[in-house]
Amino acid sequence: MRQKMAAGNWKMNGTSAALAELETLIQGQHAATSELLICPPATLLSRAAELAAVSPVAIGGQDCHAATSGAHTGDLSSDMLKDAGATAVILGHSERRADHSETSEDVAAKTKSAWSAGLIAIVCLGETLAERESGDTLSVVGNQLAASLPDGATGQNTVIAYEPVWAIGTGKVPSLAQIAEVHDFLRQALTTRFGTEMADAIRLLYGGSVKPGNAAEIFATSNVDGALVGGASLKAADFSPIIAALDAS
Numbered sequence: 264m265r266q267k268m269a270a271g272n273w274k275m276n277g278t279s280a281a282l283a284e285l286e287t288l289i290q291g292q293h294a295a296t297s298e299l300l301i302c303p304p305a306t307l308l309s310r311a312a313e314l315a316a317v318s319p320v321a322i323g324g325q326d327c328h329a330a331t332s333g334a335h336t337g338d339l340s341s342d343m344l345k346d347a348g349a350t351a352v353i354l355g356h357s358e359r360r361a362d363h364s365e366t367s368e369d370v371a372a373k374t375k376s377a378w379s380a381g382l383i384a385i386v387c388l389g390e391t392l393a394e395r396e397s398g399d400t401l402s403v404v405g406n407q408l409a410a411s412l413p414d415g416a417t418g419q420n421t422v423i424a425y426e427p428v429w430a431i432g433t434g435k436v437p438s439l440a441q442i443a444e445v446h447d448f449l450r451q452a453l454t455t456r457f458g459t460e461m462a463d464a465i466r467l468l469y470g471g472s473v474k475p476g477n478a479a480e481i482f483a484t485s486n487v488d489g490a491l492v493g494g495a496s497l498k499a500a501d502f503s504p505i506i507a508a509l510d511a512s
């Protein structure tokens with residue numbers, strides 16, 4: 264049985280004052296049964312990890328470099344994230360693929376680095392609106408999955424997040440049938456590559472405009488094991504009901 268997961272991606276949002284939201288979130292989650300993760304900006308990682316120590320909320324990074332150290336100004340290694348208290352890292356988010364020209368091959372190298380540091384890699388995939396409208400969704404996400412995920416993925420070291428680019432921060436959400444189609448396809452692709460037992464252990468999160476009002480129906484959808492939430496993870500009052508919906512699903 265896969266443990267459900269609710270992950271919050273704060274993106275480039277939040278200074279010290281945002282830690283009060285994390286504290287509020289933590290205080291309300293002592294009975295949560297889902298795995299909970301908040302990925303704050305790197306500047307808040309250490310303090311967030313201190314706040315969340317001995318709590319049901321884990322802390323993650325939003326990216327890492329593929330190398331362990333060296334002359335890479337402005338970058339962070341997976342070891343540094345781990346050292347700051349992270350247990351997971353988001354990799355291959357569409358904003359990084361777009362803003363930093365990250366390829367799936369880059370994402371695979373970063374994923375290996377995350378694994379070597381003992382971090383869970385949350386590997387993101389998703390089609391653009393143009394790709395969806397031209398009927399290429401399954402081939403796009405299938406190719407991204409194949410190239411972004413190195414051999415050696417397990418339920419312990421890897422989570423996949425399907426995030427249609429056109430649904431991120433737009434308030435537009437795919438139909439439940441569209442979400443199910445992609446998630447069923449991803450489960451099948453994982454099964455073909457890694458075998459049933461391994462594929463069944465890897466969580467598949469949906470991301471893109473998940474809100475308190477649509478969370479329950481998304482969590483009831485085939486092969487959806489949780490969510491990667493952007494905007495609605497910034498406020499405990501928004502993220503908490505999403506977690507409650509996941510716990511109840």
Ligand SMILES: O=C(CO)COP(=O)(O)O
Nearest residue numbers: 272431432471472493494
């Ligand atoms: O990109 C996302 C999470 O990684 C989703 O963002 P929103 O929930 O703000 O649409």
